[in-house]
Amino acid sequence: MAIAGTTPAIDPIMRIVLVSPFPADRNALERLLSDDGHQVASAATRSDGVELARRERADVVLADVQVIGHDGHALLRELSDSEFHPRVIFLCPRASGTFENDGIVCLTKPVDLAQLQRHLSVRRAA
Amino acid sequence: MSDLVLQDVIDGLEVLICGLDDEGKIQVFNRPCERVTGILREDAVGLSWIELFASGQRTEHVKSLWQQARQDEPAGPFVALCRNNRNLRWHFARHVRERPTVIVVWAVGLDVTSEREALARARELERMVMLGNLVSGLTHELRNPLNGALLQLTVADRMVARRHDETMEPIAAAIARAAAEMRRISSILDDFLVFVRPQPLRLERVDVRQIVARAVERSASRATPAGVTVAIEPGDAALAEIDASRVERAVYHLVANAIDATAEAGEHEVRVTIAATGNAIAIEIEDRGAGLPSADTPVFEPFFTTKKGGTGLGLAIVQRVAADHGGEVAYLRRDGATVFRMELPIVAGIAN
Numbered sequence: 284m285a286i287a288g289t290t291p292a293i294d295p296i297m298r299i300v301l302v303s304p305f306p307a308d309r310n311a312l313e314r315l316l317s318d319d320g321h322q323v324a325s326a327a328t329r330s331d332g333v334e335l336a337r338r339e340r341a342d343v344v345l346a347d348v349q350v351i352g353h354d355g356h357a358l359l360r361e362l363s364d365s366e367f368h369p370r371v372i373f374l375c376p377r378a379s380g381t382f383e384n385d386g387i388v389c390l391t392k393p394v395d396l397a398q399l400q401r402h403l404s405v406r407r408a409a
Numbered sequence: 410m411s412d413l414v415l416q417d418v419i420d421g422l423e424v425l426i427c428g429l430d431d432e433g434k435i436q437v438f439n440r441p442c443e444r445v446t447g448i449l450r451e452d453a454v455g456l457s458w459i460e461l462f463a464s465g466q467r468t469e470h471v472k473s474l475w476q477q478a479r480q481d482e483p484a485g486p487f488v489a490l491c492r493n494n495r496n497l498r499w500h501f502a503r504h505v506r507e508r509p510t511v512i513v514v515w516a517v518g519l520d521v522t523s524e525r526e527a528l529a530r531a532r533e534l535e536r537m538v539m540l541g542n543l544v545s546g547l548t549h550e551l552r553n554p555l556n557g558a559l560l561q562l563t564v565a566d567r568m569v570a571r572r573h574d575e576t577m578e579p580i581a582a583a584i585a586r587a588a589a590e591m592r593r594i595s596s597i598l599d600d601f602l603v604f605v606r607p608q609p610l611r612l613e614r615v616d617v618r619q620i621v622a623r624a625v626e627r628s629a630s631r632a633t634p635a636g637v638t639v640a641i642e643p644g645d646a647a648l649a650e651i652d653a654s655r656v657e658r659a660v661y662h663l664v665a666n667a668i669d670a671t672a673e674a675g676e677h678e679v680r681v682t683i684a685a686t687g688n689a690i691a692i693e694i695e696d697r698g699a700g701l702p703s704a705d706t707p708v709f710e711p712f713f714t715t716k717k718g719g720t721g722l723g724l725a726i727v728q729r730v731a732a733d734h735g736g737e738v739a740y741l742r743r744d745g746a747t748v749f750r751m752e753l754p755i756v757a758g759i760a761n
Binding site: 305306307308310311312314315318349374376377391392393394396 | 548549552553554555556557558559560561563564567591592595602
């Protein structure tokens, strides 16, 4: 029996930067998402994550709220500039309502991989 | 001032006043003392103050307060529980002798029972808030390792699936079981959170039949291995303004309980009915299990459980969800069946 998300979602291929202080999460998500065909890099801290995302020109930044503190908007400002706007998906211990109200995807832990895959496969509006 | 006027003054005060002689016997006993103790003045005069107001308590301490008072030092406060379980706070004062009298010390008391009860309630509330913070923090912390573990199991599952090897099947099955158990932990954490950290309702107008159907679908993993089928009699459209995810959770708990009771009794069917009644929607979950030991079993109290391995939160959550919607949940026996009936107003907050 499959647990979840064993169907690779290879279209579209994304450059994903993971930002999480938890090695087990980084390790597993790196393996699962690269397995799905994405290019994945990860960082443990917020500043490393921002730097990595800029260097890699990430399409998606998958960030654990624990590394960004309570201000997700600050991370969004740090990440984005005039020509660089990665999509940000937050991993949260539980639904907070604050990010969701601003149209930011917030996946509650434990993360449902199939749900994450669905969010990744959404082509962003040009 | 005449003694009679003085007596009126003493009786009219909202404090307890006792005049005590050299042996600590009551010589003056005002009306408030009568009201609190239920003993008439005639009967009280001559009784030992300690026996009446502080029996079984720190007698030595009271005596030392008396001695203090006799030497004209302020003495008290001293709080004692008297007859009728009233909490009285006493002060002792020396009687200033201008005329010869038997009274040596005045004991002046205030009834502080309700003050103390309010304090106890405030402390209890504070304790509950602290407990809530603790549980909430704990469940948040536990979600992190749980997330890591589940993701790692997903990695293992994919590796096993890629082998296309029959001998891997037991491993795949073990992985699936471990993942299911971890999801169960996650669901228990959710229950605790719902209970300790109430969130505002997110109301939407939905057909309750769909919500019930979703809850029943979720319970399939419990019903199927137990050989129990859950039959829904949906009835007519049942539109209501509810928090769909919370109602689904509540119905799930009721259905899961019914499945467990049914399986335990060796029975096979749980029936769910949904009906619009006046301005409410009634959802009934009926099983032929053993039911509750008695009608006043406190099943809706948090942490009360009759099931092995239960958290005792399921029905407490059901009740919380119903109450948050302005509805209610009830347990009844009908024709030998156990019925849990949840009523939700069609417009949240406006009950029948």
